Amino acid sequence: MILTDNxxxxxxxxxxxxxxxNLSMADELSEILNISRDSAYRRIRGETILSLDEVKTLCNRFGVSVDALLSPSNEMVSFHYRVVDSQHFTFDKWLKSVLNNLEMLVPFADKQLIYFAKDIPVFYYFNSPLMGPFKMFFWMNSVLKEEGYQNVPFSPDLIPKELITLGEKIWKRYSETPRIEIWSEETLNVTLRQIEFYHECGFFADPKYGVQLCNEYIALVQEIRSWASVGFKASVENKFHLYKNDLLIADNTILFRMGDKRVTFIPYNTMNILTTTQEPFCQQTEDYLINLINKSVLISTTGEKERAKFFNQMEQKIVQLRNRIG
Structure with missing residues (x-):
């Protein structure tokens, strides 16, 4: 494949x-393409044209799209996607990819994550001893239809320790990430419906699990409420801004901002994720989210009355479910 110099x-x-x-472009090209540093520099300067195989290797490694460069307009967007299944991109690999994505932010001094949340960001659940295993079981049983999780009631003992450990690592990394979250009054409902469904269908190995999950959910919401009141988690540097949105139905869009770099993540079919770094699309996504933030109410650090009203309503929803199933 011959690419023009531009x-x-x-x-x-x-x-x-x-x-x-902190990484050298020449060193990375040399290692990945198995060429000398001098050859890498010649490709960087445009003196040597990248071969088709080299372009494919770099695309696969970094998720770069040649289509976006060759397209005469910004109307075509290329996404990287992985479909979670029981053979190739398994659930444990999905968890590892989530952790790797979060760790991508670490080296950057100027970084931020923006999350337009349809459900409470999944990372929070991994900090709860029963809720984390329940969400993992739900995904593997009801979404992925994994064979080992069919026709068995939920018990936290069914979730392998290595998955729990991965979840804990994901939570720790997320808690250390400066972020903006945009919630609505519907944000709790997805998980509440899952708990109620499992209770009504007798899918809990112990009938008490439903009430225990509600108690953990209340504790989780109260913890997030306390973080929102001070605006950070763990340290002052890890700033946490929470907004309440009453305008649009959330879709779990996630944007990474790393200096002048942007990555957009769009979940679909519950767990699968479309990822793109195409600049026009990421810029449009950022503009959309910033506009949404400007039309939302900040309920972290300030807005004490709105924050109290919002979290009181959320806690009341969980209490109502606990009373129905208790």
Whole structure:
């Protein structure tokens, strides 16, 4: 494949933007393409044209799209996607990919995550001893239809320890990430419906699990409420801004901002994720989220009355479910 000098430069520029600041572009190309550093520099300067195999290797490694460079307009967007299944991209690999995505933010001094939440961000559940295993079981049983989780009632003992450990690592990394979350009054409902469904269908190995999950849910919401009141989790540097949105139905869109780099994540079919770094699309997503933030109510650090009203309503929803199933 022959790339013109301008296209090759643009392509390698996209690769460079995906590298942490402390890594050398030439060193990475040398290692990944199995070429000398001098050969890597010749490709960076445009003196040597990248081969088709080299372009494919770099695309697969960094998720860069050649289509976006060749397209005459910004109307075509290329996404990287992985479908979670029981053979190739298994649930444990999905968890590892979530952790890897969060760790991508770590090297950057200027970073932020924006999460437009249809459900409470999944990362929070992994900090709860029963809720974390329940969500994992729900996904593997009701969404992925994994064979080992069919026709058996939920018990936390069914979830392998390595998955619990991965969840804990994900939670820790997320809790350390500066972030903006946009919630609505519907944000609790997804998990509440899942708990009620499992209770009504007799899918709990112990009937008390439903009430225990409600108690953990209340504790989780109260903990998030306390973080929102001070605006950070764990340290002052890890700023946490929470907004209440009354305008639009959330869709779990996630945007990573790393200096001048942007990555957009769009979940679909519950667990599968579309990912793109195409600049026009990411910029449009950022503009959309910023506009949404400007039309939402900040309920962290300030807005004590709105924050109290919002979280009181959320806790009351959980209490009502606990009373129905207790």
């Amino acid at each position: 296209i090759q430069s643009a392509f390698l520029d996209q690769v460079k933007k995906r590298l942490p600041p």
